[in-house]
Amino acid sequence: xxxxxxxPTKVIAGRGCVRAHAAALKPLGTCALIVTxxxxxxxxxxxxxxxxxxxxxxxxxxxxxxxPNPTLACVxxxxxxxxxxxxxxxxxxxxxxxxxxxxxxxxxxxxxxxxGAIFAxxxxxxxxxxxxIPTTAGTxxxxxxYAILTDDFARTKTSITSPALFxxxxxxxxxxxxxxxxxxxxxxxxDAFSHAAESMLKNSSSPASELFARESLRIxxxxxxxxxxxxxxxRDVLLWASCLAGMAIAHTGTTFVHGMGYFxxxxxxxxxxxxxxxxxxxxxxxxxxNHVPAVGEICAACxxxxxxxxxxxxxxCGAREKIPREKCRxxxxxAMQTKNIKACKYQPTEEDILRIFTASLGGExx
Amino acid sequence: xxxxxxxPTKVIAGRGCVRAHAAALKPLGTCALIVTxxxxxxxxxxxxxxxxxxxxxxxxxxxxxxxPNPTLACVxxxxxxxxxxxxxxxxxxxxxxxxxxxxxxxxxxxxxxxxGAIFAxxxxxxxxxxxxIPTTAGTxxxxxxYAILTDDFARTKTSITSPALFxxxxxxxxxxxxxxxxxxxxxxxxDAFSHAAESMLKNSSSPASELFARESLRIxxxxxxxxxxxxxxxRDVLLWASCLAGMAIAHTGTTFVHGMGYFxxxxxxxxxxxxxxxxxxxxxxxxxxNHVPAVGEICAACxxxxxxxxxxxxxxCGAREKIPREKCRxxxxxAMQTKNIKACKYQPTEEDILRIFTASLGGExx
Numbered sequence: 111x112x113x114x115x116x117x118p119t120k121v122i123a124g125r126g127c128v129r130a131h132a133a134a135l136k137p138l139g140t141c142a143l144i145v146t147x148x149x150x151x152x153x154x155x156x157x158x159x160x161x162x163x164x165x166x167x168x169x170x171x172x173x174x175x176x177x178p179n180p181t182l183a184c185v186x187x188x189x190x191x192x193x194x195x196x197x198x199x200x201x202x203x204x205x206x207x208x209x210x211x212x213x214x215x216x217x218x219x220x221x222x223x224x225x226g227a228i229f230a231x232x233x234x235x236x237x238x239x240x241x242x243i244p245t246t247a248g249t250x251x252x253x254x255x256y257a258i259l260t261d262d263f264a265r266t267k268t269s270i271t272s273p274a275l276f277x278x279x280x281x282x283x284x285x286x287x288x289x290x291x292x293x294x295x296x297x298x299x300x301d302a303f304s305h306a307a308e309s310m311l312k313n314s315s316s317p318a319s320e321l322f323a324r325e326s327l328r329i330x331x332x333x334x335x336x337x338x339x340x341x342x343x344x345r346d347v348l349l350w351a352s353c354l355a356g357m358a359i360a361h362t363g364t365t366f367v368h369g370m371g372y373f374x375x376x377x378x379x380x381x382x383x384x385x386x387x388x389x390x391x392x393x394x395x396x397x398x399x400n401h402v403p404a405v406g407e408i409c410a411a412c413x414x415x416x417x418x419x420x421x422x423x424x425x426x427c428g429a430r431e432k433i434p435r436e437k438c439r440x441x442x443x444x445a446m447q448t449k450n451i452k453a454c455k456y457q458p459t460e461e462d463i464l465r466i467f468t469a470s471l472g473g474e475x476x
Numbered sequence: 477x478x479x480x481x482x483x484p485t486k487v488i489a490g491r492g493c494v495r496a497h498a499a500a501l502k503p504l505g506t507c508a509l510i511v512t513x514x515x516x517x518x519x520x521x522x523x524x525x526x527x528x529x530x531x532x533x534x535x536x537x538x539x540x541x542x543x544p545n546p547t548l549a550c551v552x553x554x555x556x557x558x559x560x561x562x563x564x565x566x567x568x569x570x571x572x573x574x575x576x577x578x579x580x581x582x583x584x585x586x587x588x589x590x591x592g593a594i595f596a597x598x599x600x601x602x603x604x605x606x607x608x609i610p611t612t613a614g615t616x617x618x619x620x621x622y623a624i625l626t627d628d629f630a631r632t633k634t635s636i637t638s639p640a641l642f643x644x645x646x647x648x649x650x651x652x653x654x655x656x657x658x659x660x661x662x663x664x665x666x667d668a669f670s671h672a673a674e675s676m677l678k679n680s681s682s683p684a685s686e687l688f689a690r691e692s693l694r695i696x697x698x699x700x701x702x703x704x705x706x707x708x709x710x711r712d713v714l715l716w717a718s719c720l721a722g723m724a725i726a727h728t729g730t731t732f733v734h735g736m737g738y739f740x741x742x743x744x745x746x747x748x749x750x751x752x753x754x755x756x757x758x759x760x761x762x763x764x765x766n767h768v769p770a771v772g773e774i775c776a777a778c779x780x781x782x783x784x785x786x787x788x789x790x791x792x793c794g795a796r797e798k799i800p801r802e803k804c805r806x807x808x809x810x811a812m813q814t815k816n817i818k819a820c821k822y823q824p825t826e827e828d829i830l831r832i833f834t835a836s837l838g839g840e841x842x
Contacts, residue, residue, distance in 0.1 A: 111489060111490055111491075111650075111712040111713075111716065112489065112490030112491075112493070113489050113490065114486065114487065114488045114489070114497075115486070115487040115489075116485075116486035116487065117483065118484045118486075119482075120480065120481070120482035120484075121480065121481040121482065121684065122480045123477060123478065123479050123480070123481075123683075123684075124477055124478030124479065125477075125478075127478070131480075137601075235503075284477075317489075317716055318487065318489075321687065321688075321691050321720075322687075325687050346477040347477075350477065350683055354687075
């Protein structure tokens with residue numbers, strides 16, 4: 111029983127929580143840079159957070175140019191606005207992309223780096239204080255020490271990890287997710303589910319990480335069948351499950367499933383959560399075939415068999431993208447070089463990885 | 477689904493963790509005041525923490541005069557030593573008493589108060605940084621924002637609550653508990669169990685608090701029958717369960733069971749955990765009779781019926797102390813005035829409270 115556990119982020123949950131707990135933003139600073147995408151206007155999140163800041167007499171600037179899978183160029187543009195406005199704290203509003211861009215901005219504001227060194231790690235203990243407001247129920251970034259950005263040099267997405275990236279506050283208001291279209295609801299739910307399941311598959315899983323992962327699976331799995339027209343109550347559960355799954359991976363990190371999915375997102379623009387959902391089923395099958403006890407623990411938490419879980423994911427994915435066989439082979443070779451590949455309770459061979467790619471979305475030989 | 481959740485303490489768990497993670501103490505300061513009782517020498521905890529500090533070239537002074545149920549006089553003596561030595565951080569080593577004294581010292585060092593104002597609340601956001609090392613598996617104080625001290629004015633024990641009282645680090649090494657005698661193992665296990673169960677009974681319980689409470693009950697309850705000669709593995713589980721229960725009450729606080737138990741400790745010297753254990757059984761029975769669903773949730777987490785749980789607690793208590801009926805009546809009247817009395821999912825009448833006292837330890841009419 112050797113493990114560490116640390117989630118320093120304060121979680122404030124409930125419909126209306128941003129305005130109701132506006133005072134919690136007060137200690138963060140005098141001027142906020144709000145980092146967001148376009149959807150925060152329609153979700154209502156941006157209006158709530160600017161009202162909360164006004165209530166506190168805190169100034170703010172809005173950087174709303176974060177597109178999915180943010181680039182270093184986007185981060186640097188946000189950072190320039192932060193410096194121009196003298197913002198001394200950062201609020202991330204959106205899905206994983208705005209939140210991760212916000213984290214990178216908050217970190218680089220304190221510790222500037224040349225482009226080539228941004229993914230080199232070894233960051234110090236400080237970033238600007240942050241509050242995060244997820245508007246999708248998937249990434250869990252509001253409670254993790256990770257920021258995942260597009261890495262054009264490596265032709266994939268790469269994570270920055272630092273305890274400094276834990277936000278001070280996460281506001282969970284599922285009202286911002288009420289009007290998401292079904293495909294985003296499904297893709298992000300698969301992201302959260304994948305986080306919780308992958309965390310259970312890691313060597314580094316512990317009584318602490320498993321506490322969050324199992325609870326996430328327990329409350330999330332039964333809802334995966336009602337994502338077409340979710341009730342408000344389901345939306346509440348999805349957002350809390352996503353946060354719990356974030357807490358799980360805050361302890362363990364993700365697996366090679368994420369590493370593999372990043373290739374699909376980078377090359378084919380497949381949404382991040384969907385990429386995980388596409389690959390997770392066959393991954394679970396391989397872990398089950400190799401008698402990894404964690405699969406049984408995942409099943410117990412879900413209250414379902416491995417085959418039922420795989421089938422549920424498959425239904426959520428619907429018609430699958432196809433990628434050429436030679437691309438699958440290239441990805442399998444590249445996946446074997448990623449840092450996560452040996453960190454699981456079963457260590458996949460290159461054949462296993464190739465099988466996951468081909469079974470999940472293998473097209474014809476070209 | 478309106479709730480907040482915040483456990484800023486970093487937990488480092490495992491046998492040997494203090495020496496192995498000595499570096500974690502480094503950022504806390506240059507000179508530690510170690511606050512402890514006499515047993516930290518025999519448990520090995522004091523030797524480990526001083527070795528860790530030496531490894532970091534951090535100075536330290538030892539205040540080892542904390543007796544059970546620490547008084548304000550004790551706290552002030554420790555505070556004087558802190559000021560004399562110029563210590564800039566505090567390490568609590570022991571059961572709840574040294575840890576709670578350490579917390580009060582760390583808080584009063586930053587915010588001095590006259591005796592009459594110590595329990596008046598409204599503390600600021602700061603205390604000296606703290607690391608805590610529990611040497612019993614009961615209090616959970618290593619992860620709570622509470623310090624409970626003897627309050628001679630109110631003739632009971634009273635808590636100080638402030639987010640500033642969360643330690644920065646909690647080291648969980650169950651080796652320090654290996655040689656505890658059975659009565660301490662049992663009393664402290666009943667304390668942890670009571671924390672988890674009471675947390676479930678509070679109005680303020682939430683998906684976050686229940687996550688910790690249910691996990692604590694789940695892993696702790698089956699061990700309550702092997703406390704006479706616990707294995708090392710059981711000791712590990714007890715300490716983690718105690719920490720989880722601490723995280724649960726960090727969200728919700730405790731119930732009137734604790735408030736009632738403080739009278740027994742103050743007037744009769746009944747050990748704190750035992751006092752809770754003596755009173756919890758009849759309390760659960762009354763909640764069950766009043767159809768409080770949380771009792772069912774406690775039972776589900778334990779995998780036992782309410783009667784089985786009540787019986788298990790009764791076996792752990794063994795022969796019960798008897799207190800005069802008139803004392804029971806006095807306590808019932810006083811309990812009705814305590815702040816926790818209305819904060820539960822069932823609000824007990826004075827008759828209920830009297831019944832709990834008399835059924836639990838009522839003696840003859842005098």
